[in-house]
Amino acid sequence: MATQYKVPSNDNSGILIAGAAGFGLGLLASVGRKAAVQAVTYAAGDWFEGLKAEHKMAMGIIELMEATTTEDVKKRATLLLQLQHALGKHAIQEEDVIYCALRALGDAASADELGHEHNAEVKQGLYDLEQIDKSSPSWLARVAELKADIEAHVRKEEDEVFPALRAKLSDEENRKLTNRMNREGFKVA
Numbered sequence: 001m002a003t004q005y006k007v008p009s010n011d012n013s014g015i016l017i018a019g020a021a022g023f024g025l026g027l028l029a030s031v032g033r034k035a036a037v038q039a040v041t042y043a044a045g046d047w048f049e050g051l052k053a054e055h056k057m058a059m060g061i062i063e064l065m066e067a068t069t070t071e072d073v074k075k076r077a078t079l080l081l082q083l084q085h086a087l088g089k090h091a092i093q094e095e096d097v098i099y100c101a102l103r104a105l106g107d108a109a110s111a112d113e114l115g116h117e118h119n120a121e122v123k124q125g126l127y128d129l130e131q132i133d134k135s136s137p138s139w140l141a142r143v144a145e146l147k148a149d150i151e152a153h154v155r156k157e158e159d160e161v162f163p164a165l166r167a168k169l170s171d172e173e174n175r176k177l178t179n180r181m182n183r184e185g186f187k188v189a
């Protein structure tokens, strides 16, 4: 890349300027796209509500997967990519911020258990769905298994662990946690 921007001995500076402008625009477009992706979580107002909105969004993608048939190979691949992206970002926000806060406040057991479920169930499920032939009926069977795993994980987070964490923190501390989580999400959005 860098060699493209070397000072030219002959005059092709026009091309170089166009290239540099394109690079800048690309960067802006990427920042805009990231902001749009993080907007749903950010708009929810606080970290817990943001994560709940993301759980809902992931379930929505899974329901679209369930509605596909063995004919919808391309659609299955597109939905799987969307789910991988959504859950990848979600996992970074939880693992790099929320679960660390849990551990720091004395609930290492929940942090470990939830982190283990991300790896052993969610990431494994997404990997398997990538591997299984999308024109095979076993693809939907694996979707159902992943859905059940995610539902159980989400119930633990939304009904037990996250409300307890939010209650341990002051309004100001919850605001700080929300900002930190949105920053992490934006990085990988």
Ligand SMILES: [Fe+2]
Residues within 6 Å of the ligand: 094, 114, 118, 153, 157
């Ligand atoms: Fe989680």
Ligand SMILES: [Fe+2]
Residues within 6 Å of the ligand: 051, 055, 090, 094, 154, 157
């Ligand atoms: Fe979650």
